[in-house]
Amino acid sequence: xxxxxxxxxxxxxxxxxxxxxxxxxxxxxxxxxxxxxxxxxxxxxxxxxxxxxxxxxxxxxxxxxxxxxxxxxxxxxxxxxxxxxxxxxxxxxxxxxxxxxxxxxxxxxxxxxxxxxxxxxxxxxxxxxxxxxxxxxxxxxxxxxxxxxxxxxxxxxxxxxxxxxxxxxxxxxxxxxxxxxxxxxxxxxxxxxxxxxxxxxxxxxxxxxxxxxxxxxxxxxxxxxxxxxxxxxxxxxxxxxxxxxxxxxxxxxxxxxxxxxxxxxxxxxxxx
Numbered sequence: 149x150x151x152x153x154x155x156x157x158x159x160x161x162x163x164x165x166x167x168x169x170x171x172x173x174x175x176x177x178x179x180x181x182x183x184x185x186x187x188x189x190x191x192x193x194x195x196x197x198x199x200x201x202x203x204x205x206x207x208x209x210x211x212x213x214x215x216x217x218x219x220x221x222x223x224x225x226x227x228x229x230x231x232x233x234x235x236x237x238x239x240x241x242x243x244x245x246x247x248x249x250x251x252x253x254x255x256x257x258x259x260x261x262x263x264x265x266x267x268x269x270x271x272x273x274x275x276x277x278x279x280x281x282x283x284x285x286x287x288x289x290x291x292x293x294x295x296x297x298x299x300x301x302x303x304x305x306x307x308x309x310x311x312x313x314x315x316x317x318x319x320x321x322x323x324x325x326x327x328x329x330x331x332x333x334x335x336x337x338x339x340x341x342x343x344x345x346x347x348x349x350x351x352x353x354x355x356x357x358x359x360x361x362x363x364x365x366x367x368x369x370x371x372x373x374x375x376x377x378x379x380x381x382x383x384x385x386x387x388x389x390x391x392x393x394x395x396x397x398x399x400x401x402x403x404x405x406x407x408x409x410x411x412x413x414x415x416x417x418x419x420x
Contacts, residue, residue: 150379170185183223184227286309328341
């Protein structure tokens, strides 16, 4: 399977501009089975989503999700990326869509909201892990800050690759690159990290998108410019590696128990 990351320079709050830009990159990139866009690729990282987020019905019928469906059909490939979405219930979510060429859609709502950036003040956290399967490859969907939490992404032999879409800023680029490799090594999987370039009101972004092998080796890197990066995911070699070196058979058993608490209160206590 060929996977390609589209490392875009996102225009703030301009979905149509960002759709056009992404389509140019799609046409320039090699023919692939799956294309991956960054976090909130159509708007930029909007921590104040009112007026920016797309209504879920509009998103699907005429908005950025509709564009993803159109591109998936046109290029006969899966497309993945996250959007700022307002649900029917009026909640805002940072939602990663995995779109199949036939129009089917899987979605994952970001579990770990970025507290330091205020994301938790406007968005509702997701509660379920999502694995999307395409052409025999199982992809675990993560969004940006999720990458820091290895328990959430621990491989129970239920996936072959991680897709992590992000708006990861320049000052923490080394952390990003290190965590991509760590998640690949500890989970014996491919990791596809899609980051953006450019600037917004808060940060600069220097890309460093990467496709990492189960050995922790960078197979393809996006550098610091807008463009694409691409690599073949050899699942047969992955299966052979897991059989000859069955690290995941020796993993610790655990279950995730949800803890509900007031993060704002905890933060205030830490400051006092």
